[in-house]
Amino acid sequence: MPYQCSECGKYITAKTDFHHHLIVHSGEKPYKCSECGKSFKRRKGLQYHQRVHRGEKPYKCIECEKSFTSSTGLQYHQRVHTGEKPYQCSECGKSFTSKTILHQHQRVHTGEKPYHCSECGKSFTRRNALQCHQRVHTGEKPYQCSECGKTFTTKRILHHHHQRVHTGDKPYKCSECGKSFTRRNALQCHQRVHTGEKPYQCSECGKSLTTKRILHHHRLRVHTGEKPYKCSECGKSFLARNDLHRHQEVHTREKHYKCNECGKSFKRGSDLQYHQRVHTGEKPYQCSECGKSFTRSNALQYHKRVHTEESHYECNKCEVSLNKFSQFTLHL
Template identity: 35%
Template sequence: APTCKHTGLKPFSCEKCDKSFATRYQLTRHELSHSGEKPHKCTTEGCSEAFVTKASMKNHMARVHQHQEKQYRCDHKGCKKDFNKRYQLNAHKGEHQQILPFHCTFKGCTREFPSRGKLKHHEKVHAGYPCDDEACPFLGKTWTEYQKHRKEHKVKLLCGECKKQFNNAWFLRQHSLNVHSGERKMLLCPRQGCGKKFTRRFNLESHVLGDHEGKKPFSCVYAGCGKSFAMKE
């Protein structure tokens, strides 16, 4: 189809007349004029007009209905609100008459509403992030609020030696090995003939890269220092 725009070719011919078109879509749209089919109906209540193309339908709505006066006016004293649809007017009248047929089904909520739309809007208030603990009634409105609350439920693990608290058994175990075991787990440099040992993998990797491979791409930010490092901590 893009080449047809440049060459002027119109390979799609109508079997009912002598017209031809550059694209199959244009041909299909044209063929509706022969069949009498008008699939695009005006969506304005009370209007029975229908059109071959959506563009024609939109033009009709803009030309005929856009500035059309709203048909349904509230007759309640002092109100005079206008509506396009009868059901909109009826829902609005319920507000004056205090007829609220739509009830919130959320446990503990007694709110009532004149229309389903207003009820659905209200129900969003109840949506959120409930606490995983079944005995806890907390409902976070945001993920951040929920995460902050979850910290209250975390069991603190106490170090038997120094009473330091940890959120995770792994951190407690590492702390015990490195601080209280008396003999720390040492990491030996794998370079033959080196023999250096380290308590942290970061220090070992930094040593191998910097001392054995001469890679120190990270410079100290302080003016006049001149030191450089293999890794950035």
Template identity: 40%
Template sequence: MKEHTEDRFLCDECDRPFLSRSALIQHKRTHTGEKPFACKDCPKTFAQKTTLIRHCRSHTGEKPFVCDLCQKRFSEKGNMLTHRRIHTGEKPFKCETCETRFGKLSTLIQHRRQHTHKGEKPFVCGVCNASYTQKSHLVSHQKLKHMGQARFSCSVCSAQFDNKFHFTRHQRTHTGERPFQCDTCHSRFALKANLQRHQSLHSKEKQGRGCVSCKPHPGPGVAEWRDYSHQSNQHFTR
């Protein structure tokens, strides 16, 4: 360790400065690979005690962080803060190319690939070279195709899924269930995303904007509802 003249501590590997000796010690483990904090319930070890504490909650089920708006509980503060943005609508992460804003940094990173590398799929399967835009999609692929670890199997067509959300969505193609209902006109949809697109048409209809996909009509009136019906029928399915 090297101590700076301004009471800062410098890493002798990369010369990065730190304000305290303890912070420098933690940092040096990124160079040495030392992981002195061991979980008593599994073989995993960690470089920092705080990381061990967070990990231990996966065994105990402890969720000390509570959303003050809906009382949902979380094991990590960062996850609670990300969740809270669903209520507040806050989107602090902005794309510097198109200025679209996002509530999660990971979503922004995925979005950026549309601008930097068209069709970029950086996560590649080591067995069959299939590539994916998201790591979670690669993990699901490996479990389903190469490890035989499908968690959910459709009783109608035997399709297999690793993700419960995708499995539930698939089942609706057989049952015809449409659990998402519009508060304005009571139309029902199988997917929440389709409901949200549908509701946006109500907003545009109230503004007299007509069809945003084809030709807008000149003003409000009966034609508004015709344009709304046209968009519902022509530009997306339920």
């Protein structure tokens, strides 16, 4: 006879699995690592974790020789080679490599966000998303770049930083225009420029956006006015975490991004990329009207006004319109 959870109503057949499930609601983690103090719900989870300290990865992939601490980790990895996605969502038909990822995905349909931040009350669909978010409050950045020493809140952001700044590797290429990207999801978002797809719709005004992040910023900026990311130094608040990080450089004055051609340093990786075009002569943004090329996309946008005769800056005293902000300020 199955056991029913009094908290969520879920039925579980095995008594052991039922006790493990109850820990989800209680938050209890009775198994603690003697090396680092990290706690786990199951003894097996602790055993797998201890291999991190010992450097032990006994499960090896015969395809690419990558090693894993658990047999489950190896099984999930092997689906990268086979393309197998055995777990399908009954709502939308999307398939996944593991049951855990399927459960996380299903929260998109149910709206469930079981992980709550005790500091600000924000909720998340995944525990690791909550843990990453909590670093906004603590200021913790546990992942350090071995090349430049810069620290990051997540391993993923560190990996992207290393690709973008130190290796220059951009393995994801657009088949339409040839533009390359460091991340797969960045390529997927870019491809919507060509397809015109805008899959994320605002429930307030019906406006459609290309990414979930842009939709989130749209809601904050237009409908709520909320600025959840606050600078601990001066109290200034921002819509986006990236804007906060850029602002914090005002206080630290750190310039982590150095040009290997001339030694000039920059605060942001994007500024270094733009600067390097001085050395390479690269001008990737071309005007479709006259063929003139530019190093930055915003420079191309300003140039296009020459063809459209669009006047962006209008004086509210004499109704004169000017294309450039510099001309507008001189006019005033």
